[in-house]
Amino acid sequence: MEWKVNRSGDKPLYQQIAEFIEQKIAYGEFPPGSLLPSERKLAELLNVNRMTIVHVYEELQASGLIERKQGSGTYVSTHKWGIRPSVYTNWKKYVEGGSFLPTYPLIRRIREEAKRMENGFDLASGELSTDLFPVQALQSAFTQQTIPCDLGYEHPQGHLALRETVANHVMTYHKINTTSSSVLITSGAQQALYLITQCLLSPGDAVAIESPSYYYSLPLFQSAGLRIFGLQVDADGINPDDILALHRKHRIRMIFVNPTYQNPTGTVLADIRRQKMLEISAELGIPIVEDEPFSLLSFEDQKHDPIKSFDQSGNVLYIGSLSKVIASGLRIGWLIGPQSVINRLADARQQMDFGLSVFPQLLANQFLQSADYPDHLQYLRKQLMDRRNLIMSALREILHGKIEFTTPKGGLHLWCKINQEVDDQKLVEEGIKNKILFMPGSVFGAPNGYVRFTYARLRQKSIMEAISRFAEALSRV
Known part of the structure; x- marks a missing residue:
């Protein structure tokens, strides 16, 4: 909870809290029928004694703003100040409905x-911790950046100069050959995953992910109605032969992997398995989504070329991001793939938000080209x-x-x-x-x-x- 009590003021804590909740109710942020936190939970949230919250709820109940139901909880009254509204929205049903599931x-x-x-x-x-953010270098890049005269909606795929820089970046660091027209700038890697699951797959489709995997923590797969099947991770990553077995049984439509310093295990998919995985993908006609946020964070001289760097047939969708190497708040990622796929996803993203803000794109472009970045x-x-x-x-x-x-x-x-x-x-x-x-x-x-x-x-x-x-x-x- 962002709001905090003022412990140095003259007004008693219970009164501050009661007025805060009353304001939330008046503004419609806590609509009629809303379930309020339990006494213990609210006390923890506000770092106050539980008896303070007991006093708050007693005051609000006496004024008719809340109702207390034994064994059920504390709710905002549907009879505000004793006046029953003719109609009110049951937001609980809406919040618990919808196709996009909440976080676990x-x-x-x-x-x-x-x-x-x-x-x-x-x-x-x-x-990253805040002391690892390159704040001074970003500040320098920001002051060197000229704001364009045209601040209208950006290109659906993202700022052209940044897409060109990303194409050069993945060639320099990852041996991936691509052009700006095959790059989609996204709001981090997660937006790329969301677009893929929503636009390229259909409810009921089976997909393969690593097990364990960060992807299990993302409800976006279930929200898209996909069936998820795990590929066990060992010391060298997943075994590509397991893909064949899964496909025979479930007709896998797509494979999602995080092959380098995998989240959460930290394992690296062996090079021979990367090649085999690409061969199986081509043989079965199943695309690979390669999520690579950590590949630049190697503690050794050895580099691991992405699966995408071997891809001659356009079977791999490659996702990159600056969140793990610069700052998560920059919200810059990218997706590289066949032109038809990029156009489809760019159109969908434009329907959502008409594209990213140009300012973080300008900043990212300037910093990636600077000597400060390496x-x-x-x-x-x-x-x-x-x-x-x-x-x-x-x-x-x-x-x-x-x-x-x-x-x-x-x-x-x-x-x-x-x-x-x-x-x-x-x-x-x-x-x-x-x-x-x-x-x-x-x-x-x-x-x-x-x-x-x-x-x-x-x-x-x-x-x-x-x-x-x-x-x-x-x-x-």
Whole structure:
């Protein structure tokens, strides 16, 4: 909850909270019939004593603004100040309806805590810490950028100069041959995935994803009515032969993979498997969606060429993003594929929002062409490797074999197996009590007893304390 009580003011806390809720009701933000948070939940959200909320709800009930139903909860009154409206919208039915599903409850719980947690440690959010953002370099790029005279709607595929820069970028860093006409600029990688699932597939289609996988945490597949089947990940990624077996059984229509420093396991799909996967894709006529947000974050000299770099037939849709290498708030990603696919997705995206804002595109274009960009990548890799080493040392020192992991050779995440029986839900709740957040493996399709730590999210000085708090939470489940 963004609103906070004023602890230094003269007005009592319960009165501030009561007036805040009354305002929400008056503005229609809490419509008639809305379920309000429980006393305990609201007390946690506002960091006040539960008895304060009891007093608030008693005041609001006395004024006729809310109704309290034993065993059901506290609701905004449908008889506002004793006057029954002739009609009111039952927003509950609308909120629970629709085809686009909400975020899974456990993930939503973690994200809500991440937004409001003070003096805590976030190992759950899959993004960089603020000290890794190239703020000064971006500021320099911004001051050098001239604002165009024409600020009308952009090209449906995105700003032409940025698409040209992206085409050069993927050739330089990934050996992918493409032109600006085959590039679609998106609002991060997730918008690209959304467009693919909504525009290129139909309800009932079967798709294959890695297991475990970040894709399990995205309701957009279920929202599109797709049937999801897992490809087990081992130390070298998925086994391409498993694609053949799945296709025989379920007629797979598309394969989604994150082959380099995979989220959450950190594994790298072996080069021989990349080639085999592309061969199977061509043989069966099944497109591959290659999601590659971490490929530039290698801690070794060895580079892993994307599947797209071997693709001569246009079977691979390649997704890239600046969220994991520059800043998640920049909201710049891209999708590379056959011209007909790019045109279809660009048309759909234009129907949604008439294209991205030109300003982040101008900034991204300027920064990608600057000398600061390769310097930033080098600095970022060094910082991430140091944090990876620190978190692994902390786990060994503090947990003494209670948890095991394989050293990731790049990326942002450390995938761990807990060597005891645990309930993910209980472990997450104990972590929240101890002000430590992490992602349980179950949200990625793994069984209970796995966790993903994002070592990129914390500053180095905080890592030891964060793991100490996790160890305390683990000891209580």
